[in-house]
Amino acid sequence: TQLLEQSPQFLSIQEGENLTVYCNSSSVFSSLQWYRQEPGEGPVLLVTVVTGGEVKKLKRLTFQFGDARKDSSLHITAAQPGDTGLYLCAGVEGSSNTGKLIFGQGTTLQVKP
Protein backbone atom coordinates (compact mmCIF):
# COMPACT_ATOMS: atom_id res chain seq x y z
CA THR A 1 0.00 0.00 0.00
CA GLN A 2 1.26 3.45 -0.87
CA LEU A 3 1.68 5.98 1.93
CA LEU A 4 1.08 9.73 2.04
CA GLU A 5 2.82 11.85 4.66
CA GLN A 6 1.08 15.14 5.36
CA SER A 7 2.67 18.03 7.23
CA PRO A 8 2.25 19.87 9.43
CA GLN A 9 -0.39 17.95 11.37
CA PHE A 10 -1.53 21.06 13.21
CA LEU A 11 -1.27 24.72 12.33
CA SER A 12 -2.53 27.71 14.31
CA ILE A 13 -2.09 31.11 12.68
CA GLN A 14 -3.47 34.64 12.77
CA GLU A 15 -5.89 35.98 10.21
CA GLY A 16 -4.05 37.40 7.21
CA GLU A 17 -1.04 35.08 7.37
CA ASN A 18 -0.01 32.74 4.58
CA LEU A 19 0.53 29.01 5.00
CA THR A 20 1.53 25.91 3.08
CA VAL A 21 0.53 22.31 3.71
CA TYR A 22 2.63 19.51 2.22
CA CYS A 23 1.71 16.03 1.10
CA ASN A 24 4.59 13.68 0.25
CA SER A 25 5.05 10.11 -0.88
CA SER A 26 7.74 7.87 -2.28
CA SER A 27 5.17 6.43 -4.68
CA VAL A 28 3.62 7.80 -7.84
CA PHE A 29 -0.09 8.53 -7.89
CA SER A 30 -2.25 8.78 -11.00
CA SER A 31 -3.85 11.87 -9.47
CA LEU A 32 -4.23 13.61 -6.13
CA GLN A 33 -7.22 15.15 -4.44
CA TRP A 34 -7.53 17.67 -1.63
CA TYR A 35 -10.51 17.59 0.73
CA ARG A 36 -11.68 19.89 3.51
CA GLN A 37 -13.60 18.58 6.50
CA GLU A 38 -15.64 20.53 9.03
CA PRO A 39 -16.42 19.13 12.51
CA GLY A 40 -19.32 16.67 12.42
CA GLU A 41 -19.32 16.44 8.64
CA GLY A 42 -17.71 14.35 5.95
CA PRO A 43 -14.85 15.58 3.77
CA VAL A 44 -15.71 17.70 0.75
CA LEU A 45 -13.57 17.76 -2.38
CA LEU A 46 -11.68 21.00 -3.08
CA VAL A 47 -9.66 20.03 -6.14
CA THR A 48 -8.19 17.18 -8.17
CA VAL A 49 -4.76 17.52 -9.77
CA VAL A 50 -3.87 15.05 -12.48
CA THR A 51 -0.85 16.18 -14.48
CA GLY A 52 2.68 16.43 -13.07
CA GLY A 53 3.50 20.09 -12.43
CA GLU A 54 -0.15 21.13 -12.56
CA VAL A 55 -1.20 24.20 -10.59
CA LYS A 56 -4.82 24.93 -9.75
CA LYS A 57 -6.23 27.96 -7.98
CA LEU A 58 -9.42 28.20 -5.99
CA LYS A 59 -9.76 31.82 -4.83
CA ARG A 60 -7.00 32.19 -2.17
CA LEU A 61 -6.03 28.51 -2.31
CA THR A 62 -3.31 27.31 -4.68
CA PHE A 63 -2.74 23.60 -5.26
CA GLN A 64 0.32 22.14 -6.93
CA PHE A 65 1.08 18.59 -8.06
CA GLY A 66 4.76 17.68 -8.14
CA ASP A 67 6.45 17.04 -11.47
CA ALA A 68 6.97 13.37 -10.59
CA ARG A 69 3.40 13.03 -9.24
CA LYS A 70 4.71 11.95 -5.84
CA ASP A 71 3.91 15.09 -3.85
CA SER A 72 1.54 18.01 -3.63
CA SER A 73 1.13 21.25 -1.75
CA LEU A 74 -1.70 23.52 -0.71
CA HIS A 75 -0.92 27.19 -0.21
CA ILE A 76 -3.42 29.57 1.38
CA THR A 77 -2.89 33.31 0.98
CA ALA A 78 -4.19 35.72 3.60
CA ALA A 79 -5.94 33.05 5.66
CA GLN A 80 -9.33 33.87 7.14
CA PRO A 81 -11.21 32.33 10.09
CA GLY A 82 -13.54 30.64 7.59
CA ASP A 83 -10.56 28.60 6.36
CA THR A 84 -10.44 26.79 9.71
CA GLY A 85 -10.88 23.05 9.29
CA LEU A 86 -9.19 19.74 8.58
CA TYR A 87 -7.42 19.51 5.22
CA LEU A 88 -6.81 16.07 3.76
CA CYS A 89 -4.79 15.06 0.76
CA ALA A 90 -5.63 11.78 -0.96
CA GLY A 91 -3.74 9.99 -3.70
CA VAL A 92 -5.48 7.80 -6.24
CA GLU A 93 -3.85 4.37 -5.99
CA GLY A 94 -3.76 2.05 -8.96
CA SER A 95 -5.27 2.83 -12.31
CA SER A 96 -7.27 6.01 -12.75
CA ASN A 97 -10.30 3.91 -13.69
CA THR A 98 -10.64 1.83 -10.57
CA GLY A 99 -8.28 3.56 -8.16
CA LYS A 100 -8.85 3.72 -4.44
CA LEU A 101 -7.92 6.76 -2.37
CA ILE A 102 -5.00 6.73 0.06
CA PHE A 103 -5.40 9.56 2.58
CA GLY A 104 -2.76 11.52 4.41
CA GLN A 105 -3.14 11.98 8.18
CA GLY A 106 -4.65 15.43 7.71
CA THR A 107 -3.71 18.99 8.73
CA THR A 108 -5.87 20.75 11.29
CA LEU A 109 -5.84 24.46 10.54
CA GLN A 110 -6.97 27.06 13.03
CA VAL A 111 -7.14 30.66 11.87
CA LYS A 112 -7.59 33.11 14.73
CA PRO A 113 -9.27 36.48 14.12
Next chain:
Amino acid sequence: DAGITQSPRYKITETGRQVTLMCHQTWSHSYMFWYRQDLGHGLRLIYYSAAADITDKGEVPDGYVVSRSKTENFPLTLESATRSQTSVYFCASRTGGGNQPQHFGDGTRLSIL
Protein backbone atom coordinates in the same frame (compact mmCIF):
# COMPACT_ATOMS: atom_id res chain seq x y z
CA ASP B 1 -33.13 15.21 -0.58
CA ALA B 2 -30.68 13.60 -2.94
CA GLY B 3 -27.32 12.65 -1.50
CA ILE B 4 -25.66 10.13 0.75
CA THR B 5 -27.01 9.45 4.22
CA GLN B 6 -25.64 7.43 7.08
CA SER B 7 -27.50 6.04 10.05
CA PRO B 8 -27.35 6.11 12.93
CA ARG B 9 -25.28 9.28 13.52
CA TYR B 10 -24.28 8.10 16.97
CA LYS B 11 -24.16 4.60 18.46
CA ILE B 12 -22.99 3.24 21.78
CA THR B 13 -22.72 -0.52 22.19
CA GLU B 14 -20.84 -3.13 24.18
CA THR B 15 -18.00 -5.43 23.24
CA GLY B 16 -19.13 -8.64 21.59
CA ARG B 17 -22.35 -7.22 20.19
CA GLN B 18 -23.19 -7.09 16.52
CA VAL B 19 -23.83 -3.65 15.07
CA THR B 20 -24.73 -2.54 11.56
CA LEU B 21 -24.07 0.88 10.12
CA MET B 22 -26.26 1.90 7.22
CA CYS B 23 -25.36 3.89 4.11
CA HIS B 24 -27.78 4.98 1.39
CA GLN B 25 -27.09 7.05 -1.72
CA THR B 26 -29.59 8.43 -4.22
CA TRP B 27 -27.23 9.13 -7.14
CA SER B 28 -26.96 5.53 -8.42
CA HIS B 29 -23.18 5.82 -8.13
CA SER B 30 -21.35 2.63 -9.02
CA TYR B 31 -18.67 2.81 -6.36
CA MET B 32 -19.22 2.90 -2.63
CA PHE B 33 -16.69 2.94 0.19
CA TRP B 34 -16.44 2.56 3.94
CA TYR B 35 -13.73 4.37 5.89
CA ARG B 36 -12.84 4.77 9.52
CA GLN B 37 -11.31 7.98 10.84
CA ASP B 38 -9.08 7.92 13.88
CA LEU B 39 -6.87 10.65 15.29
CA GLY B 40 -3.46 10.59 13.63
CA HIS B 41 -4.50 8.13 10.94
CA GLY B 42 -6.62 10.16 8.59
CA LEU B 43 -9.17 8.05 6.75
CA ARG B 44 -8.49 4.36 6.27
CA LEU B 45 -10.41 2.24 3.78
CA ILE B 46 -12.27 -0.73 5.25
CA TYR B 47 -14.19 -2.12 2.26
CA TYR B 48 -15.33 -0.90 -1.10
CA SER B 49 -17.73 -1.96 -3.80
CA ALA B 50 -17.53 -1.36 -7.54
CA ALA B 51 -21.15 -2.38 -8.20
CA ALA B 52 -23.99 -4.38 -6.69
CA ASP B 53 -22.79 -7.80 -5.54
CA ILE B 54 -19.11 -6.83 -6.01
CA THR B 55 -17.14 -6.01 -2.87
CA ASP B 56 -13.47 -6.02 -1.99
CA LYS B 57 -11.24 -5.50 1.03
CA GLY B 58 -9.47 -2.26 1.76
CA GLU B 59 -6.61 -1.51 4.12
CA VAL B 60 -8.29 -2.50 7.44
CA PRO B 61 -11.06 -5.09 6.76
CA ASP B 62 -10.60 -7.42 9.75
CA GLY B 63 -13.67 -7.61 11.98
CA TYR B 64 -16.00 -6.07 9.40
CA VAL B 65 -18.47 -7.51 6.90
CA VAL B 66 -20.20 -5.73 4.02
CA SER B 67 -22.87 -6.53 1.49
CA ARG B 68 -24.33 -4.74 -1.50
CA SER B 69 -27.48 -6.35 -2.80
CA LYS B 70 -28.77 -3.03 -4.18
CA THR B 71 -26.78 -0.25 -5.85
CA GLU B 72 -28.01 2.39 -3.40
CA ASN B 73 -27.26 0.60 -0.12
CA PHE B 74 -23.95 -0.48 1.39
CA PRO B 75 -24.29 -1.61 5.03
CA LEU B 76 -21.25 -2.26 7.22
CA THR B 77 -21.53 -4.85 9.99
CA LEU B 78 -19.28 -5.38 12.97
CA GLU B 79 -20.03 -8.99 13.81
CA SER B 80 -18.53 -8.95 17.31
CA ALA B 81 -17.57 -5.41 18.26
CA THR B 82 -14.26 -4.71 19.99
CA ARG B 83 -13.06 -1.53 21.71
CA SER B 84 -10.46 -1.01 18.98
CA GLN B 85 -13.35 -0.47 16.58
CA THR B 86 -14.43 2.68 18.41
CA SER B 87 -14.13 5.29 15.68
CA VAL B 88 -15.96 7.61 13.32
CA TYR B 89 -17.14 5.74 10.24
CA PHE B 90 -17.68 7.42 6.89
CA CYS B 91 -19.44 6.09 3.85
CA ALA B 92 -18.69 7.55 0.43
CA SER B 93 -19.80 7.06 -3.14
CA ARG B 94 -18.30 7.87 -6.51
CA THR B 95 -19.36 7.66 -10.11
CA GLY B 96 -16.92 6.42 -12.71
CA GLY B 97 -13.14 6.48 -12.49
CA GLY B 98 -10.75 7.11 -9.63
CA ASN B 99 -10.20 10.76 -10.55
CA GLN B 100 -13.83 11.53 -9.84
CA PRO B 101 -14.67 13.05 -6.45
CA GLN B 102 -15.86 10.89 -3.62
CA HIS B 103 -19.01 12.17 -1.91
CA PHE B 104 -19.07 11.50 1.80
CA GLY B 105 -21.84 11.09 4.30
CA ASP B 106 -21.72 12.93 7.62
CA GLY B 107 -20.40 9.92 9.50
CA THR B 108 -21.41 7.61 12.32
CA ARG B 109 -19.67 8.06 15.65
CA LEU B 110 -19.44 4.59 17.18
CA SER B 111 -18.38 3.98 20.77
CA ILE B 112 -17.79 0.44 22.03
CA LEU B 113 -17.66 0.07 25.79
